Amino acid sequence: MFIYLVGYAVEKRLLIAVGKNIKEVFGFDVRFSHINLPPSLGYDVQRKQYRARDLLNYLSRIYYPDMLKLVGLFGFDMYEEGLNFVFGLSQLGGRHAVVSVYRLFDKREKVFFERVYKEVNHELGHTFGLLHCKRPGCVMNFSNSLLEVDAKGKFFCEKCNKILPKP
Ligand SMILES: [Zn+2]
Ligand SMILES: [Zn+2]
Numbered sequence: 001m002f003i004y005l006v007g008y009a010v011e012k013r014l015l016i017a018v019g020k021n022i023k024e025v026f027g028f029d030v031r032f033s034h035i036n037l038p039p040s041l042g043y044d045v046q047r048k049q050y051r052a053r054d055l056l057n058y059l060s061r062i063y064y065p066d067m068l069k070l071v072g073l074f075g076f077d078m079y080e081e082g083l084n085f086v087f088g089l090s091q092l093g094g095r096h097a098v099v100s101v102y103r104l105f106d107k108r109e110k111v112f113f114e115r116v117y118k119e120v121n122h123e124l125g126h127t128f129g130l131l132h133c134k135r136p137g138c139v140m141n142f143s144n145s146l147l148e149v150d151a152k153g154k155f156f157c158e159k160c161n162k163i164l165p166k167p
Contacts, residue, residue, distance in 0.1 A: 001068035001167070002031040003124070006059070009075030010101055014113060018073060021117040025155060026124065027167040028068060035062055035072075044079070052078040052089040052098055060096045069127050070096050071120055077102040087143070090123040092131075097123035104149065115146070117154045130160050 003022050007015040019030040042054025059072045078100040080086045087104065090097035097120075104115035121139045133140035138157035143149045156164060 001028065002064075002066050003028045004031050004033050004064065004067050004070040005073065006033050006035050006070065007073045007075075008037065010073050014101065014116060015073060017113050018116055018120055021154065022071075022120065022124070025117075025121050026164065029167075031066075033064075033070075035059070047079060049077045049079040049085065050074070050100075052080050052086050052100070056089050056091070056096060056098045059098065060091070060094070063095070067095065069124060071124060072096075072098040073116070073120065074098060074100045075102060076100065087119045087149070088123040090126040092126050093129040094127055097127050099123055104146070111150075114154065115149050118143075118149055118152060121154055121156075125156065125160065125164075128164050130156075130163055133157060133160050135159065 022030050042051040088099035099119045101116050106112040125140050132142045135157040137153040140160050141152045
Protein backbone atom coordinates (compact mmCIF):
# COMPACT_ATOMS: atom_id res chain seq x y z
CA MET A 1 0.00 0.00 0.00
CA PHE A 2 1.18 3.48 -0.86
CA ILE A 3 0.62 6.98 0.33
CA TYR A 4 -0.11 9.05 -2.75
CA LEU A 5 1.09 12.60 -3.07
CA VAL A 6 -0.22 15.12 -5.58
CA GLY A 7 1.16 18.63 -5.94
CA TYR A 8 -0.52 21.74 -7.30
CA ALA A 9 1.53 24.89 -7.82
CA VAL A 10 4.29 23.64 -5.55
CA GLU A 11 7.97 23.20 -6.33
CA LYS A 12 9.04 19.73 -7.35
CA ARG A 13 11.89 19.90 -4.81
CA LEU A 14 9.39 20.41 -2.03
CA LEU A 15 7.14 17.62 -3.25
CA ILE A 16 10.02 15.14 -3.33
CA ALA A 17 11.18 16.24 0.13
CA VAL A 18 7.65 15.79 1.50
CA GLY A 19 7.58 12.30 0.01
CA LYS A 20 10.83 11.44 1.82
CA ASN A 21 9.42 12.82 5.04
CA ILE A 22 6.29 10.65 4.75
CA LYS A 23 8.41 7.56 4.19
CA GLU A 24 10.59 8.47 7.17
CA VAL A 25 7.76 9.21 9.59
CA PHE A 26 5.06 6.71 8.52
CA GLY A 27 7.22 4.02 6.93
CA PHE A 28 4.98 3.66 3.89
CA ASP A 29 6.26 4.10 0.38
CA VAL A 30 5.08 7.16 -1.52
CA ARG A 31 3.76 7.43 -5.04
CA PHE A 32 3.52 10.70 -6.88
CA SER A 33 0.45 11.20 -8.99
CA HIS A 34 -1.00 13.78 -11.35
CA ILE A 35 -4.64 14.65 -11.07
CA ASN A 36 -6.13 17.56 -12.97
CA LEU A 37 -8.41 19.87 -11.07
CA PRO A 38 -11.23 21.71 -12.81
CA PRO A 39 -10.04 25.31 -13.26
CA SER A 40 -10.93 27.57 -10.34
CA LEU A 41 -12.53 24.71 -8.39
CA GLY A 42 -13.42 26.12 -4.97
CA TYR A 43 -12.01 29.53 -5.78
CA ASP A 44 -13.64 32.51 -4.09
CA VAL A 45 -13.04 35.61 -6.19
CA GLN A 46 -13.74 38.01 -3.32
CA ARG A 47 -11.47 36.27 -0.84
CA LYS A 48 -8.86 35.28 -3.42
CA GLN A 49 -8.64 31.94 -1.64
CA TYR A 50 -9.67 28.36 -2.31
CA ARG A 51 -12.25 26.61 -0.20
CA ALA A 52 -10.43 23.65 1.33
CA ARG A 53 -13.62 21.57 1.53
CA ASP A 54 -14.17 21.77 -2.23
CA LEU A 55 -10.62 20.68 -2.98
CA LEU A 56 -10.85 17.84 -0.47
CA ASN A 57 -14.21 16.70 -1.83
CA TYR A 58 -12.87 16.68 -5.34
CA LEU A 59 -9.78 14.66 -4.43
CA SER A 60 -11.93 12.32 -2.35
CA ARG A 61 -13.37 10.82 -5.51
CA ILE A 62 -9.94 9.53 -6.44
CA TYR A 63 -8.98 6.06 -5.38
CA TYR A 64 -6.31 3.62 -6.50
CA PRO A 65 -6.38 -0.06 -5.48
CA ASP A 66 -2.94 0.24 -3.87
CA MET A 67 -3.74 3.57 -2.22
CA LEU A 68 -3.65 3.79 1.55
CA LYS A 69 -3.97 7.59 1.68
CA LEU A 70 -3.82 10.52 -0.70
CA VAL A 71 -2.50 13.98 0.14
CA GLY A 72 -2.97 17.00 -2.09
CA LEU A 73 -0.32 19.67 -1.55
CA PHE A 74 -1.39 23.12 -2.75
CA GLY A 75 0.59 26.26 -3.38
CA PHE A 76 -2.38 28.56 -3.00
CA ASP A 77 -4.19 29.89 0.04
CA MET A 78 -7.12 27.94 1.49
CA TYR A 79 -9.99 28.82 3.80
CA GLU A 80 -12.89 27.20 5.52
CA GLU A 81 -16.26 28.65 6.49
CA GLY A 82 -15.78 30.84 9.57
CA LEU A 83 -11.98 30.80 9.35
CA ASN A 84 -9.65 33.29 7.70
CA PHE A 85 -7.45 30.49 6.46
CA VAL A 86 -6.55 26.87 7.08
CA PHE A 87 -3.22 25.10 6.78
CA GLY A 88 -4.97 21.88 5.91
CA LEU A 89 -8.08 19.75 6.01
CA SER A 90 -8.63 16.02 6.12
CA GLN A 91 -11.15 13.28 6.65
CA LEU A 92 -10.91 11.86 10.15
CA GLY A 93 -10.29 8.17 9.67
CA GLY A 94 -10.66 8.58 5.92
CA ARG A 95 -8.23 8.45 3.05
CA HIS A 96 -7.81 12.00 1.83
CA ALA A 97 -6.16 15.19 3.02
CA VAL A 98 -5.25 18.59 1.60
CA VAL A 99 -2.51 20.94 2.79
CA SER A 100 -1.71 24.48 1.71
CA VAL A 101 1.91 25.59 1.84
CA TYR A 102 0.95 29.20 1.16
CA ARG A 103 1.12 30.51 4.73
CA LEU A 104 3.97 28.23 5.77
CA PHE A 105 6.50 29.97 3.56
CA ASP A 106 9.82 31.17 4.92
CA LYS A 107 12.90 32.47 3.12
CA ARG A 108 14.88 29.80 4.93
CA GLU A 109 14.05 26.72 2.93
CA LYS A 110 14.73 24.39 5.83
CA VAL A 111 12.18 26.19 8.02
CA PHE A 112 9.63 26.27 5.21
CA PHE A 113 10.01 22.57 4.36
CA GLU A 114 9.87 21.53 8.04
CA ARG A 115 6.58 23.37 8.44
CA VAL A 116 5.14 21.62 5.42
CA TYR A 117 6.24 18.21 6.76
CA LYS A 118 4.49 18.96 10.05
CA GLU A 119 1.21 19.98 8.47
CA VAL A 120 1.24 17.04 6.05
CA ASN A 121 1.99 14.61 8.90
CA HIS A 122 -0.69 16.22 11.04
CA GLU A 123 -3.40 15.89 8.39
CA LEU A 124 -2.30 12.35 7.57
CA GLY A 125 -2.51 11.62 11.31
CA HIS A 126 -6.18 12.63 11.20
CA THR A 127 -6.81 10.28 8.28
CA PHE A 128 -5.39 7.50 10.49
CA GLY A 129 -8.01 8.43 13.08
CA LEU A 130 -5.81 10.51 15.37
CA LEU A 131 -7.34 13.46 17.22
CA HIS A 132 -5.49 16.50 18.50
CA CYS A 133 -2.87 15.78 21.13
CA LYS A 134 -1.46 18.06 23.81
CA ARG A 135 1.80 16.25 24.46
CA PRO A 136 4.71 18.61 23.96
CA GLY A 137 6.33 18.28 20.57
CA CYS A 138 3.77 15.86 19.13
CA VAL A 139 2.81 16.72 15.56
CA MET A 140 -0.86 16.20 16.44
CA ASN A 141 -0.83 19.39 18.51
CA PHE A 142 -3.38 21.79 17.05
CA SER A 143 -1.68 24.67 15.27
CA ASN A 144 -3.40 27.74 14.01
CA SER A 145 -0.36 29.99 13.66
CA LEU A 146 3.23 29.71 12.49
CA LEU A 147 4.33 30.06 16.11
CA GLU A 148 2.39 26.92 16.98
CA VAL A 149 3.63 25.09 13.90
CA ASP A 150 7.23 25.92 14.74
CA ALA A 151 6.74 24.88 18.37
CA LYS A 152 5.89 21.27 17.54
CA GLY A 153 7.91 18.52 15.93
CA LYS A 154 7.19 16.52 12.81
CA PHE A 155 6.96 13.20 14.67
CA PHE A 156 4.17 11.59 16.68
CA CYS A 157 4.40 11.11 20.43
CA GLU A 158 4.52 7.55 21.70
CA LYS A 159 0.79 7.45 22.43
CA CYS A 160 -0.23 8.70 18.98
CA ASN A 161 2.38 6.53 17.28
CA LYS A 162 0.82 3.40 18.80
CA ILE A 163 -2.41 4.10 16.92
CA LEU A 164 -0.67 4.42 13.55
CA PRO A 165 -0.59 1.28 11.40
CA LYS A 166 2.86 -0.03 10.57
CA PRO A 167 3.80 -0.95 7.02
ZN1 LIG B 1 -5.82 18.96 13.23
ZN1 LIG C 1 0.50 12.80 20.38
